[in-house]
Structure formats: C-alpha cells, structure tokens
Amino acid sequence: MPEPLTKQQLREIQDRVTATRKGDWDMHLDNDGQPAGFGPFSYVEPWLEDELLPAIDFCTHARADVPALIGEVARLQRELLIERGLRERAERRRTARPAPTATLHWAAQLDADDLEAFLSELATAASGDDDLTTLQTVEKTITEWRRNADEQQRLATPGGSRAR
Structure with missing residues (x-):
C-alpha cells in the first residue's frame, strides 16, 4: 500500500489539475472511427493495440476522477482529525483523575x-x-x-x- 499523501503532495496534484483544460476529456475518433486522441491530446499512438482503449478510458476520466479523489481525501482527512480529536478527548477523560470532592x-x-x-x-x-x-x-x-x-x-x- 502506498504511503499516505502529504499536504504538499495533495497541493501539487491539485495545482496540476487546475492547470489543465477544464471540462470532459472525451475521446476523438479519426475518419476511420479509430481513437485519435482525447481531451487536449490530438494524436494517440498505441504501444499495444489491446491496451489503447483502457489507457484512453483511464486518461479521459482522469480530469474528473482526480479532483473527485482529492475531494474525498480532504473529506477523509477532516473525518480523521475529528475522530482523532474525539479519541484524544475520550482518553483524557478516561485517564483524568476526577477532582477530589471535599465531603467535609x-x-x-x-x-x-x-x-x-x-x-x-x-x-x-x-x-x-x-x-x-x-x-x-x-x-x-x-x-x-x-x-x-x-x-x-x-x-x-x-x-x-x-x-x-
């Protein structure tokens, strides 16, 4: 499993997303109906024919998927901070000695x-x-x-x- 992303890494990914063309990166077909590009890419040369469509599918969805994933990471980080805070507060309560009550x-x-x-x-x-x-x-x-x-x-x- 990869290491968790740092705030700096997430910022860099977000910056790369922001710098790209907005909108969907739909696939472009040539005159023969073959994939010829997607999004801002106008020419695609496959390294292996059977890997071309999955690679294009991955890339065409990247413009929408990456921002969604960044948003999900941010949401999970907020939840983790809240959960950590609640856990720490519960631990402090559990380990804190109650203030002595003076019966007399x-x-x-x-x-x-x-x-x-x-x-x-x-x-x-x-x-x-x-x-x-x-x-x-x-x-x-x-x-x-x-x-x-x-x-x-x-x-x-x-x-x-x-x-x-």
Whole structure:
C-alpha cells in the first residue's frame, strides 16, 4: 500500500489539475472511427493495440476522477482529525483523575478552635468497638457539627440573621 499523501503532495496534484483544460476529456475518433486522441491530446499512438482503449478510458476520466479523489481525501482527512480529536478527548477523560470532592468542605470554614474540637469529637466517635454503632456515632457527630457550621455561616452572611 502506498504511503499516505502529504499536504504538499495533495497541493501539487491539485495545482496540476487546475492547470489543465477544464471540462470532459472525451475521446476523438479519426475518419476511420479509430481513437485519435482525447481531451487536449490530438494524436494517440498505441504501444499495444489491446491496451489503447483502457489507457484512453483511464486518461479521459482522469480530469474528473482526480479532483473527485482529492475531494474525498480532504473529506477523509477532516473525518480523521475529528475522530482523532474525539479519541484524544475520550482518553483524557478516561485517564483524568476526577477532582477530589471535599465531603467535609464545610469543616474547612471552622475556626481553628472549632476545627480542633470537631476532629477530637470525630476521633472519639470513631473509636467504638461495634462497627455499626461506631458508624452511626460518626455520622451523628458530623451531622451536628455540619448544622452548627451552616448556622454560623448563615449568621455571618449579610442579611442571614433571623428574628426568632
């Protein structure tokens, strides 16, 4: 299989096509009805008689076939670029690590003393013997501290205080 055409090679082929006579390159027959030329060629001398008509057929279609092939190459190159881009984007998504989600993002808003108290209570809650009870105690501690942090944030936000 031949090597893929470079952009320069495609440009050179397109330039050669553009430089030729426009329109179909129909076959010309002589007075005896024999092939005498095609397109801009007015005389054809066969090297082998049985190869003349296929060669003329090839050449007469070249003026239309080559531009069509150049167009098809350009279309396939565009599709390849799009496909490559999609594949690269999918690979980046596949290999990219998701941004870490901070489950306790609200705890980062606590002042140093409250954060220390929260972590201390959390450590105490997590030190139980029964796994299910320990999990429930940890969840309860986090929930209570989250409510307190949310309330403090609400009160610290302008217009956040409510009359009770």
